[in-house]
Amino acid sequence: MSSENASNGTVQMKIEMILDKGKVKIKGRGGFSVDLKSPVLKVSELYNAVFTDITQPTNIIVTASNDVLQSREAKPIFENIKTIVDNAIEEINSGLIELAESENNQDDDENEEPIGDEVNDPLAEFRANPGSLLSDENNDGA
């Protein structure tokens, strides 16, 4: 498996399916295998092997070694995994774009008015005492 950044910002990733001891595996990545005799794929294994680090739009090219392509049992496994990966990445890419857009909008929304300024009641002073501002300090008058 390898990945690189394309000039348009899309990450390029290549994975190669290989046949190893009766199991289809992804070259260079452990933790994922499909037994030819019992061709069952664990979704979490595929996620961990291929998708766990994807955070931005990615183009994944799925290939297979000759022995996979020439094996009657391995070839459909490869084709199905390729279908899963292709469909997943298509959905992921459109989802990531939507997410980025919604985050931008959210950032705009978070530019709130600062709080903490007093709430002024412009008429309060007048209501409190119309003549208060003009009155002098009272003295004791003694």
Added chain:
Amino acid sequence: MIATERIVQTPQRIDFHIHSAASAKTRDANKESLSKCTVSNIPLLVERLTAKDTGVTMCAITDHDIFDYEMYKALKAHEGEGTLACVLPGVEFTVSFDDANSSDKQGSPTVVHIVVIFDDNEEKLHTLNGHIVGEDGKPAYDKGDAFSADKFTKIIREIELDSVLIGHEKSAGQEGAHDISSLGVEGAKEAILTEFVDAIELRSKHKEINIKRLIATYPHGGVPFVFGTDCHDWEQYPLIDSTFKGREDEVAFSSVKCLPSFRGLVMAITDQSRIKAGDCSFFSAAKSRVETIKLHITGSPIEIPLSPGINAIIGDNSIGKSLLAHKLTGYAWLDESNADDLKKGYDAYCEKEGFAIGTQIPDSHVFRFDNQSKVRKTFEELQDGECDDYFEEYYQQHVDAEGYKSKLRGFFRSCLNALQKKIEFNDYIDSLLSIEVEVGKAPEITSTTITSLPRKLNVTEVEEVVSDTQIEIGHINELIETHERVISKMDPRALEALKNASSELSVFLGYALGLERARRIENIKIEAVCEAAKDVKAELGAKRTDEENQQAEYLGQITQASKQIAKAVLMKAAVKNRVFDPGIGKVKKATTPMRGFLFVSELSEERLDVELCKELLLAAFNKSSVDRIVAGIEGDTSMTSKEFIARISNANPSASSCFGFVLKKIDAAIDAKLFERKKITNDSIGVDSSPSPGLYSKIYFDLIADADNPGIYIIDQPEDQISQTSIKKNVLRAFRRMAQQRQVLLITHNPQFVVNLDVDNVIAMLRADNGHIMVQSGALEYECDDYNMLNVVAETVEGGADVVRKRLKRYGSDED
């Protein structure tokens, strides 16, 4: 003399410095004018004293070092004539002080004049002169032409009459001969501070600037100043004598708020607020006041005069003081919470005691009624940062409590949203662990299916060709007919060409019609096939095979796996860390400066910071969980919803509702913890500190005192919640100011609020020997045959005797 009026309605105009012919026998032998100031001329003096522009109400003939009893009695006989209400006995003593500190006297004796006014106790007056003069009828001086200070003190003591000592200051601070100020600044201060003199007398005519300079010489608040004419020629009264230079109308008198009696004078001398220069009013002319309270006690009518100033209602507990105030106001100011019970109780008590109140104060005449519980509640509220309605209007600016709360709510939503996304992601990844997908060869389908059906042929396009062709043939035929004459002139091959064209198009039309027909037949066949296939397809669909189901399921799980992976990636991408700090810090206070105070509206919490937010988390989480929750908000976390729920205290909400539950708890905690708190402070206390309870009472009563709203102020036991020190230091001044603006009805058990406040009228509700309620009232100095008010206060108010004694000191020492 006993005053007939119970309360002061108008101030007294005093002159305690008038000489008579007796002064010529001692010191003023050379003043011829005195020779006419004799007993026989007393009517002249009375005429001058009571003249329209003079209007003296209290006076004394104070001759030099001699008391002419006959002269005194002659003048006393005119009491009640015109304005003259009270004549008191007096003497102007010549006293020599040793070792005065005056620098220019070099320790030589200083002689000053001290006017002494005596209690008009008839029994001792006829022997008074005997204490002053020797057997030869001359003053018994022991120091040259004067009495020594010791001799003077001894004479005063031996006379055994209460007295008021007034130091003479005819030169108004310029250290003239025989003035108190001639003792030197320190000596004069000492004379006052040791209470050797009770007042300083200024001659009636002085330049104002000199008077101000003189007053500045003496200790602030240490001594009252009074005017005296020092008249030596009754014909010239109120001038000193015929040598007077200046305008007669410039002669000033003092206005004194007291009953016209010696006791009234004593009360005035002991409270400087009772003495003013010139014609002065001591009360507001407010219309919202009550003149009298009319009562019936066991059928007997009683009328209690009320002062326009402060009226103190005193009496035993449960005698009916509060009842009286509430009855007067028609129960309009009772606490709503227990108004009905109180009304019933009061009415029953009135019935039982035969007590009826005939006076009703209109609600519009009442500025404010602070009942007993309201005063307590108001101070408690002020301490707690709450605010009585009365003060609300002073707070023109308010802290933005809702803004701060909203910001905090937003902060917690943002924090919990960050944590929620992490927890949901963790939950989702956990759920993926158990999901397996068949990825082998897809199941094959072997059964027959109808995958496609023939489509009908387009007849319309052929019909259009047929139609267009027929039109063209018609056009050619029309051309031949219409232009036959012209065409006949042409070469015969022209007509032939047209006919050939029409014929060729007719051939073409035959082919087109053939195609149209063929398509129509084909479409009839296709329609028949489709109709037949539809039935077959429906039949086949109804019989969907297991193989097809297996294949659909197989393809579905592949699609689902893609979606699950995509969802996990997108959930992770949406996860964000949030710094657990609301970014607010210190809360801004809103301050309104008014009337010398700062009305501060502040939030109940000074800082909205991390610590406070952690405290707010405790509303929902166990104490031990707060740090783990905060860590989960701020960084990576393995927390699942199961763990999150376990950390919620005293509740076990579902996974779907747990975040809503927590937010609700925190919102409630924010509401409980953050609220607007109000306090009143001033520049010296600062906006960040809170006033002491004592100062709050000062602030409260200062504001009440300065209020402009008209009406009577009624207060039931202002002493509640206030220390004695604070009453003395802070509150009494406010009540004095209040009394200048409005009538006050004050119910109290505290002697300071009666004696030291120097109330204008005391209404004592007492239990008579026969068990009935009785009311005794009057100014503090009032005395009649049945009672004297100071004694009533001393006996009725707890601690009253002490306070009366402290105020009167030497004057009341012989009172019982």
